[in-house]
Amino acid sequence: MYAEERQQAIAQLVVTRGRVSVTDLAEEFAVTTETVRRDLSALDRLRLVRRVHGGAVPAASLSAMESRLDERDVTRAREKERIALAATRFLPDDGGTIAIDAGTTTARLAGLIPPERRLTAFTHGVPIAAALAARATIDLHLLPGRVRSTTQAAVGSITTQTLERVRVDVAFIGTNGITAEHGFSTPDSEEAAVKEALVRAARRVVVLADSTKVGRDTTVSFAELGDVDVLVTDCEPEAVPLATFAAHGVEVVLA
Template sequence: MYAEERQQAMATQVSAQGRRSVADLAQDYGVTTETVRRDLSVLERLGLVRRVHGGAVPASGLTSLEVTLGERGRAQTEEKRAIARAALDLLPPAGASVLLDAGSTTARLAAVLPEGHALTVYTHAVPLLTRLVSNPALAVHVLPGRVRQTTRAAVGPDTVAALADLRVDVAFVGANGVSLAHGLSTPDPEEAATKRALVSSARRVVALADASKIGVDAMVRFAGLDDVDTLVTDSSVDPAQRRALTEAGLEVVVG
């Protein structure tokens, strides 16, 4: 692969995933970390990416590109499994209620919910339903709304209104970006409105986000860090970013 082809591929990958580390890019393209840093410097001068500690994010730092649920499901799969397992320790007691947001990481949590732990579960995510209803310990409720093709999740006024009437014990939410300055964010305004209502409907909020989302700002903010009790991420999270989030008052759990 020529340098120009590699750099174009890197720019596309950073745009699609929101953040890529130098180490991951070096492994993906079979080059040294020094080569990746030079490539990222070229891309930054061209205005295609923005260099950050340990990697790169989309040029504006505010990514509006929204990948499909299937594409997200194929990214960071092992990390998302680890996050889901760690999130099990944050489940409320048997008999309590939870709310599961749409997303590839929350889908993995839905798949590992224990069959001996009775819960009332609300969700607006169509892909989670098969996994949830197959668990005999769960009483599953589906929220109304228009289902978006990209995320296969119900959104819109009906979804927001239904969430306003709920008060669940714990909400597990996903995000496209988590940062000190912008909080939790997502590219789509309707998704953001639904997530905002979801956060407001819970006594405790747990965010599930792999390390590639940390330090990233998507276009629409739906929650501040002070709206979230716990962030569960994976072991590749940058230590400096984890420390900064902790110092901001957010509990960070590493799966």
């Protein structure tokens, strides 16, 4: 069976069954799980199926649009709390500088900064800035830009241009997708541009992402695997093996 024929058959199975796992598809088509993952990634890019952790579901079963911030905040909340707590170990010492990307997991990290820690913080996330504004030990810099209602994040050329003049010790960044081929990605091009600028502005890049993001491609890549120093997630990723992260110099921390 040619790859195109197999992918058509996989897409039909996903529609018929509603959800299929990578391991089941590998057995059914007598191919490796890596081959299945590549097939699902190709089908996801064509919007014929939607990649989810461990398999795929019909494209119509999940909205192709970004979830609103309040909706995402309650999704996998327990895992996000664990990830944020584990990420606090990468906060610099007193006098250090950090950048915090907009997002629900990064917002939890902001709330976990020790009250006595004296830091300079940059963020384009409005809720994050609001949470840090009253902290006497935080020298807060809210990045300028147009605020997107979906994510409550400042974006645009003024945001990225400001970050070109900034250098921080650590950037804490969220992502919507992680694959070996597409790197770290997000649905919106303006958000991706800010994330890319945050990566360039940091001496150390720490990505906070729950395990459902691993193995999923979204529209715009903002960093390759090798651009990131640390990935903090809630369990060992299956879609991208630990050896792949290690080969690109990424330390994976399991919360």
